[in-house]
Amino acid sequence: MTQPVPMTEIWRGPFLESVHSGHAVICDDTGQIVRSWGDPHATVLPRSSSKMVQALPLITSGAAAKYGLTSEHLALACASHNGAAIHTDRVKAWLDHLGLSDDDFRCGPQMPNDPPARDALIIGDDSPCQMHNNCSGKHSGFLTLNQHMGGNAEYIEVDHPVQQACLAAFEETTGETSPGYGIDGCSAPNYASSLLGMARSMAWFASAADRSDRQSAAAEQLTTAMIKHPELVAGEGRACTELMRAMNGRVAIKTGAEAFFIAIIPEKRMGVALKVADGTTRASECAIAAILVELGVLEADHPATRKFMNAPILNRRGIDTGMIKPAAGFI
Template sequence: MKYAALVEEVRGGIVENIHFGMICGVDDQYKTFYQVGDDEHYTYFRSASKPIQALPVFLTDIIGKYGLTEEEAALFTASHRGETYHIKALESMLRKLPVKEEELYCPPSYPLNIQPREEMIRKGIQKRKLYHNCSAKHMGFITVCREWGYPVEGYWKEDHPLQKQIIDILSNLSGVPISAIHIGIDGCGAPVFAIPLKRMSEVYLKLACPDLIQDPQLQLAVNKMTAIMNNQFNMIASHQFICSSLLEDRNIVAKGGAQGVYCFGLKNERVGFALKVLNGSEEVWPNIVASILEQISYSNHETIKRLRSLRPSVIRNDAGMEVGSIHEKFQSERLASK
């Protein structure tokens, strides 16, 4: 496994942390044009797979049939962070969809964001399955099962018809044979998939450029899904979080996953990227993605500015004093202009 230093954190003139990893960018000919480290490294998508796992919903008329708003529909692809606007939409989805909260396989949880989590704890509000960041994904799973006549029992198991369909969709988008897709169990209990980093880049290339998808129904579903992700960017994560900051740019389709995995595609440039931070850090995603966009001369400087504001290059202590700095250390081993 070949990897490189991606981000270095310095405090008082001494290197305190180094975040190692690998990055791959592919063009619309499926050629690697941007590479740091091993682009064939098998990597779990984690929650970066949520748009793929949501596609069965968008292959149906579930959104129209049950009168879901765009805000609600966006949550099928989301790792929601439990803000008030997320909970309001999730509660509404429970009322509209043929799903009961106790049917969700994901465990009871508190919100990911600190403020709503601490507020609930102060008020004595108990954990709920609805507050789990994967709850809407599971609502989508169950609704699709009822729509297509699949059994709801065991919908999260690898051999369930729904999960087999999702793996088939992933194989279609990535070009990886089903037999070569590694399957594990994600934090919410559903299957999670590992494929080579380059193939992950190709998936997000196709999410950004659906014309590359051969199946016309799948192409239509991707168009519908990504439009909603861009329209309702704060529903995908939350304000002041990288996924929402990137999706605010209508040229970008993006989603992160646990343990340092991040994927995004650029529509006009017709490229897809996937990266893995080997220590699992999510904090350095904005630094890495901003640097990639700068290195490929991305034209929307406002997007880069938003990313830089999420994770400035200056490290400050709790009193606001400048105590260190953050530096991106990587350059592509092969960089063609895009």
């Protein structure tokens, strides 16, 4: 089947009100499909779900070691964070360590999603800076790599050595030649692949401990960092953070804009890539949770799971009006 399949349903009382359809692939460490829904060969832009791939050159180049980056730095390099103090304080310290400032970023300012950080800006009649951008950790990694390489200031240009290193890592881990790129919300190129290619890349990350090459060692470091610091990868209340905590270090997951999601499952040597066709995040959060429950790495009744899958929909008076749940026949 090449058409997207129903993945997530929204119920209001006894009525099915909305259905979100999409594509998903589970891949093993040999690059083979374990299970798929919809079209595994659909061309996709993985958006922020590819950040750990973009972070590989940061380590393999020697830049991470040269600048003494810790697992916290690596988790932030993979993050789409809330702009909370735990994120921006660390980003500022990272920039200070490099001898750089907010002006060296090319990601653009963004109002933080973290309520205390957002409220502080409003109360202080202040504007957000680029450190508040949810991708500032990734861009700190780009700046570190760029400083190591001696590149020019425009590190986000597609022909810049930093982005060419990211492309090389992307094509190597997906096993595909990328058909092109789009410009992401943070202004960096985001390379396209098939959905299978992204699942293959995540399975390659999941099986990294089985290999001894430099690239695989870097992949293992990044996966470990994400699992160790789920609060840095996203933030409080976010699916990435809460579901990784619920899985107690067994799985790394990462969302991307327009309802993309990946999972790296080391104990099963499997990778998952998922795309909801209409770009609705609530649907991708429910669908990835359902797949993780099906694979036996996430408890269906864990409180964190119940926030995103089989979750009640409450109205403004706190009345239970319906439910968001996996579509009938999806899992």
